[in-house]
Amino acid sequence: MQVIQTVMPDVFIFEPKVFGDDRGFFFESFNHKFFEEVIGKNVNFVQDNHSKSSKGVLRGLHYQLEPYAQGKLVRCIAGEVFDVAVDIRASSPSYGQWVGVNLSADNKRQLWIPEGFAHGFIVLSEVAEFVYKTTNYYHPESECGIIWDDKTININWPEVDKIVLSDKDRNQPAFSCIKKYL
Known part of the structure; x- marks a missing residue:
């Protein structure tokens, strides 16, 4: 497995070594010991989530406040998304900055987004x-968000024909008004 450090501190891309032949492919998608060595701390994953979305669906930018903050190890298993992490740690030198990565079934990349980051993605493929x-x-009471097109953060989202948002995501506050993660 190759690990790529992004421009954002503590955010890593995990790119597996894929073994393929005419039968298909095999790769190790997660190794707990290796993962903890890379990120430098103990991690206990407690929940797995799975969503299916159509082209142009934008989900985010979401986060949960402490003590319910979530670190996320994300990947796209069918199609392709542009995935974004925004640093919302008020004490961080990269506060308010973002990193974006294309994740797809083809590249099999995973992105580690630690606690203290807002997260979102837009679907680039048909599904x-x-x-x-x-x-x-x-934890619904701790859930927060940032409007996807906030001018302060200025995420360079890929162009799609039509962006599709939930009512919740359409009405998220501006970055300047969010509840900060310390």
């Missing part, structure tokens, strides 16, 4: 299935 592990359970 995409997106799965991720979380380090904490979903």
Whole structure:
């Protein structure tokens, strides 16, 4: 497995070594010991989530406040998405900055997004299935978000014919108004 450090501290891309032949392919998608060595801390994943979305669906930018903050190990198992992590740690030198990565069934990449980051993605293929592990359970009372097209963060989302948002995501607050993660 190859690990790529992104421009954002603590956010890593995990790119597996794929063994393929005329029968198909095999790869190790997760190794707990290796994962913890790379990120430098103990992690206990407690929940797996799976979504299916059509082209142009944008989900995010979501996060949960402490003590229910979630780290996420995300990947796309069908189709392709552009995945984004935004640093919302008020004490971080990269506060308010973002990193974006294309994740797809073809490249089999995974992105580690630690606690203290907002997360979102947009579907680039006709359909995409997106799965991720979380380090904490979903806690509705701690759920927060940022509007996807916030001018302060200025995410360079890939162009699609039409962006499709939930009512919740359409009405998220601006970055300047969010509840900060310390």
